[in-house]
Every structure is written in C-alpha cells, then in structure tokens.
Amino acid sequence: MLDNNLPSWRQDLKSSRKKEGKSPSNRWIQLATVSEENEPRLRTVVFRGWHKDSSMIIFTDRRSEKIGHLMSNPNAEILWFFLKTKTQYRFKGKIRELSDNKNHWDSLSEQSKSTWFWESPGEKKKPKVQSAIEILSNLPKPENFVVLNFEIDSVDLLKLEKPIHKRYLWEKIKKWEKVEINP
Numbered sequence: 239m240l241d242n243n244l245p246s247w248r249q250d251l252k253s254s255r256k257k258e259g260k261s262p263s264n265r266w267i268q269l270a271t272v273s274e275e276n277e278p279r280l281r282t283v284v285f286r287g288w289h290k291d292s293s294m295i296i297f298t299d300r301r302s303e304k305i306g307h308l309m310s311n312p313n314a315e316i317l318w319f320f321l322k323t324k325t326q327y328r329f330k331g332k333i334r335e336l337s338d339n340k341n342h343w344d345s346l347s348e349q350s351k352s353t354w355f356w357e358s359p360g361e362k363k364k365p366k367v368q369s370a371i372e373i374l375s376n377l378p379k380p381e382n383f384v385v386l387n388f389e390i391d392s393v394d395l396l397k398l399e400k401p402i403h404k405r406y407l408w409e410k411i412k413k414w415e416k417v418e419i420n421p
C-alpha cells in the first residue's frame with residue numbers, strides 16, 4: 239500500500255514497475271543533462287531508490303562528464319520506459335549532490351564498490367601490464383563516489399492504449415496538480 243500523501247504519479251509508476259516484473263533492466267533509466275556547451279547529453283543510469291517522496295537517487299563517479307554538466311546547470315530529465323505496459327514517464331527537475339552518502343556506499347556489493355577504483359571514466363585507456371581487475375574487500379568510501387538527488391518538479395506520463403493513447407501531466411506548484419493532456 240502506498241502512503242496517501244505520496245504524489246499520485248508514484249502509484250502509476252509503482253504499477254508500471256510491478257507489471258514489468260523483476261528484471262535488472264526495470265531499474266535502468268535514461269538521464270539527460272545539458273553540457274557546458276549547451277548541448278543535450280544522455281546516458282543510462284540505475285535508479286537507486288527514493289530520497290524523498292518525489293526525489294530519486296542515482297550513484298555516479300565524480301570524474302564523469304555529467305558532474306561538470308550538473309555543476310554548470312542542475313536542470314535534468316529522466317526517461318523511464320516500460321515495455322510491457324508501453325508506458326513512458328518523463329521526469330523533469332534539478333539534480334544536486336547528497337553529501338550524506340555513507341549509508342549508500344555501505345549498501346553496495348564489493349564488486350560494485352570496486353568500480354569507483356577503476357581508471358577515470360571517459361579518458362583514453364592506458365596500456366596495462368596486469369589485465370585482470372581485482373575485486374578488493376572492505377573498500378573505504380572514495381572521494382569520487384557521488385550520490386545524486388534528482389528533485390522532480392514535473393512528470394509527463396504517456397500510455398499507449400487502444401483505442402486512444404492517454405497522457406497526463408503532473409506539476410508541482412506548492413502541491414502536485416494533475417491534468418490530462420492530448421497524447
């Protein structure tokens with residue numbers, strides 16, 4: 239049961255996720271940022287849960303390009319598509335870093351933690367003598383581990399249904415307001 243105080247789009251999203259079933263791809267979302275050159279940039283990230291009722295958590299590496307984008311422009315969009323229900327959610331909002339991130343680091347497996355100790359993402363690969371990547375244990379939280387908090391201020395939901403598609407827009411103006419719009 240969902241808390242009645244939660245925005246109503248959370249109920250729709252919960253239902254879409256349930257129908258999609260338990261697959262890792264159920265948590266793969268597309269995050270769009272705006273580069274320092276004012277160009278759109280898009281990539282897949284993992285949805286790591288809710289911070290507050292309408293804010294999502296994403297983990298990333300401080301050395302990745304998206305960090306520079308978000309420092310110059312916190313505006314972002316997240317797209318979440320569900321194949322089984324032919325449903326698309328477009329979330330608009332702002333991203334900020336959560337400084338209190340120790341519990342998130344502790345939630346990761348040793349294998350996941352070790353990825354933050356890899357060479358800098360996006361840089362030219364250096365030739366290496368040793369090719370195997372070690373999975374270490376008891377890794378301390380590194381400075382490049384970043385938890386992003388995506389604070390959602392609007393949700394655009396499109397459901398491909400017969401005979402006519404449905405589309406709804408939620409906007410947060412003090413409280414969440416929902417309107418049906420043309421698909």
Ligand SMILES: Cc1cc2nc3c(=O)[nH]c(=O)nc-3n(C[C@H](O)[C@H](O)[C@H](O)COP(=O)(O)O)c2cc1C
Nearest residue numbers: 266281282283284297298299302303304305359360
């Ligand atoms: C299935 C999948 C899941 C991913 N999850 C994350 C993630 O949770 N966080 C992340 O920073 N990058 C994740 N990536 C890698 C990003 O798509 C991207 O390549 C990387 O973050 C660098 O992006 P940037 O150069 O735009 O910052 C994932 C990629 C795939 C294919």
